[in-house]
Amino acid sequence: MARISRQPTTKCVESAIVQHLKKYAALKGCAVVAKGDGVEAPEQLPCIIVHCSSAPRHGDIIGFYARDAEVSVTLYADSEQTTETKCNKYAEAMETCLDWVAGLKKQFNKPTSGRDYRKIRGVYLHEIIDFSTEYDTEGTIWQRSANLTMVVQEIDE
Numbered sequence: 477m478a479r480i481s482r483q484p485t486t487k488c489v490e491s492a493i494v495q496h497l498k499k500y501a502a503l504k505g506c507a508v509v510a511k512g513d514g515v516e517a518p519e520q521l522p523c524i525i526v527h528c529s530s531a532p533r534h535g536d537i538i539g540f541y542a543r544d545a546e547v548s549v550t551l552y553a554d555s556e557q558t559t560e561t562k563c564n565k566y567a568e569a570m571e572t573c574l575d576w577v578a579g580l581k582k583q584f585n586k587p588t589s590g591r592d593y594r595k596i597r598g599v600y601l602h603e604i605i606d607f608s609t610e611y612d613t614e615g616t617i618w619q620r621s622a623n624l625t626m627v628v629q630e631i632d633e
Contacts, residue, residue: 484590485599485630486528489545492583492596493526493574497549499583503567506551506566521617522566542602542629546557549574549619560618563577567620574622577604586633602627 483491490510498506504522511527527550531543551570553563573579584601586592606625613619 479558483596485531485543485545485628488596488599489528489531489547489626489628490526490541492594492599493528493547493549493580495595496580496583497524497570497573500576500579501569503566503569512549516626522551522556522558522563524549524551524566524570535619542601542627544605545624545628546628547624547626549622549624551618553618553620555616558618568618571622574624575604575607580604580626584628597633598628598631600631602629 487510494508494510497503507523507524509523509525511525526547528545528547531545533541533543538598549570551563551567553566555563558604562627581601583594583596584599586594586597604624604626606623608623610623611619
């Protein structure tokens with residue numbers, strides 16, 4: 477079977493998550509950027525960087541070639557430009573949106589009926605097998621991170 481030429485799985489995962497956050501999270505005033513796009517983060521904070529560092533083969537599933545996509549989504553905010561309350565609201569919206577598996581599946585998986593509005597095709601989301609958050613402060617910069625391991629599969633669409 478001939479494979480259809482497409483973007484790497486890591487880039488597809490990043491793009492789908494960026495679209496998901498832009499569509500469903502209350503992040504007005506906060507830029508959302510995929511690290512793999514080669515676009516530099518905006519100089520003005522707050523901003524969210526989505527990074528899928530790797531997507532190795534998943535070892536536990538027999539019968540199809542699933543991958544464990546390792547994703548880190550980090551909110552950066554400067555305490556001199558953003559209040560702590562606003563930073564925490566962005567972090568809460570980001571974490572809630574990323575922990576919403578049914579919503580993420582809308583960005584990855586083809587709908588069973590109706591029009592297909594997805595920007596990314598060819599990657600199917602099975603489940604999230606790990607989800608954690610981290611908080612860090614460095615000088616005046618606040619960092620709020622959500623880390624996910626997503627079981628995805630490359631498919632021909």
